[in-house]
Amino acid sequence: MSLVVFFQVSWNQSTLSWNREEFENIRSLNIDSKRLWRPRIFVFVGDQDSLKLEISETFTVQDDGLTYSENFQQLSFRCDIAFEHYPFDSQNCSFGLYEMNENYTIAATHFDFSLDDVYRISGEWSLLARSYSMVESKNLLTFPKFSFTVRRHSTYYVITIIFPMVLTSVLIPLVFLIPAYTGEKISYLIAIFTSTAVFLNFIR
Numbered sequence: 790m791s792l793v794v795f796f797q798v799s800w801n802q803s804t805l806s807w808n809r810e811e812f813e814n815i816r817s818l819n820i821d822s823k824r825l826w827r828p829r830i831f832v833f834v835g836d837q838d839s840l841k842l843e844i845s846e847t848f849t850v851q852d853d854g855l856t857y858s859e860n861f862q863q864l865s866f867r868c869d870i871a872f873e874h875y876p877f878d879s880q881n882c883s884f885g886l887y888e889m890n891e892n893y894t895i896a897a898t899h900f901d902f903s904l905d906d907v908y909r910i911s912g913e914w915s916l917l918a919r920s921y922s923m924v925e926s927k928n929l930l931t932f933p934k935f936s937f938t939v940r941r942h943s944t945y946y947v948i949t950i951i952f953p954m955v956l957t958s959v960l961i962p963l964v965f966l967i968p969a970y971t972g973e974k975i976s977y978l979i980a981i982f983t984s985t986a987v988f989l990n991f992i993r
Contacts, residue, residue: 790882790937791865798828798844799857806854817851825856834866834884842886876946879917883936885924914939950992957985 802825809815822844830842845860868882918938925931960981967974 790868791863793861793863794842795859795861796842797857797859798830799855800828801854802826802850802856803854805850805856807852809852815852817849820848820850822846822848822858825850827858828888831887832864832866832884833887834868840864840866876941876943876950879938879940881936881938883934885932885934887930887932913942913945915942953988954985957981957988 805825807815823846825848827844827848830844832840832842834840843860843862845858848856848858850856864884866884868880870880871878916937917940920936922934922936923931924934961978964974964977964981967977
């Protein structure tokens with residue numbers, strides 16, 4: 790799955806607050822992120838895979854100590870797929886966010902999950918549902934979790950895989966309609982089995 794994520798990270802840092810009336814009514818400053826503490830946020834998929842969320846190199850600090858950063862990033866990762874109902878299957882893919890330092894917890898204060906304008910329909914999958922929730926890990930830490938449910942477009946597989954296999958299966962019993970005196974029964978079966986073997990080797 791590939792996602793282009795736009796996110797804003799914000800936190801309160803009272804040591805950076807000031808009285809704007811004493812500093813020419815300056816309400817905010819842009820500061821290099823290397824000079825400040827910054828969170829280390831990771832995207833996890835499953836139990837082991839994780840991707841680091843890249844924080845912007847510039848932070849905006851307001852006079853009340855509110856510090857925030859905005860950035861966007863493309864994330865690509867693999868989801869576990871169950872093939873029991875292939876090609877008429879629906880799959881669920883989810884990922885979460887966590888902070889490397891366990892003393893901090895990610896709290897999603899604003900979450901806009903409208904994908905109608907930005908979601909691009911894939912040739913193979915269609916988006917059925919999406920959801921967001923705060924879940925608790927085994928070590929009692931809470932983190933935001935995002936889930937997507939997609940359904941495979943089965944028409945392509947029906948035309949290219951299922952229909953040819955059904956057609957060749959129907960053609961095999963027709964060998965009994967061929968008169969024995971023509972001597973074409975064996976050659977007919979060989980042609981059907983050869984085409985089936987080539988087709989199966991092709992779809993593998």
